[in-house]
Amino acid sequence: MLQILERPRSDLSDTLSAISDNASEISDAMRIVHFAAEPRPPADSTKAAIRRACQRLGWSYTRTRDVWYGDARRITVAEMDQLRALEQERDHAAARAEQRRHLQQLHALRAKLQFNDPDFHAADIEAISWLLEHHR
Numbered sequence: 001m002l003q004i005l006e007r008p009r010s011d012l013s014d015t016l017s018a019i020s021d022n023a024s025e026i027s028d029a030m031r032i033v034h035f036a037a038e039p040r041p042p043a044d045s046t047k048a049a050i051r052r053a054c055q056r057l058g059w060s061y062t063r064t065r066d067v068w069y070g071d072a073r074r075i076t077v078a079e080m081d082q083l084r085a086l087e088q089e090r091d092h093a094a095a096r097a098e099q100r101r102h103l104q105q106l107h108a109l110r111a112k113l114q115f116n117d118p119d120f121h122a123a124d125i126e127a128i129s130w131l132l133e134h135h136r
Contacts, residue, residue: 026067029075032083033057033067035090057082106132 037049054064066072110128113121
């Protein structure tokens with residue numbers, strides 16, 4: 001019979017795990033703070049980008065700069081929640097833009113089918129019209 005022995009975690013492995021989790025959190029925070037500075041004009045300075053990010057987040061300049069460069073020792077739960085909400089807002093905006101683009105493509109396809117041969121494409125035109133009507 002095979003027995004699996006589980007070794008207790010040492011204090012060192014707990015510490016290394018905590019450091020890894022903290023580094024991952026700081027890395028995520030850095031990425032989102034950089035996003036908060038978007039859009040960045042071509043000749044934009046880093047200082048101006050940090051200022052935009054701190055205004056958007058409502059944080060102090062020094063706190064934003066520390067997170068921007070990864071110098072923050074820790075990220076609070078409230079800060080991560082705020083950053084994740086900002087990221088989620090960006091993802092929703094991107095999804096809405098993609099949806100608008102798809103609807104525009106459907107409108108263009110329907111117009112092209114109606115122009116080319118509306119009798120031949122009647123079933124497709126009807127299906128596209130149904131999709132467009134029921135999307136709203």
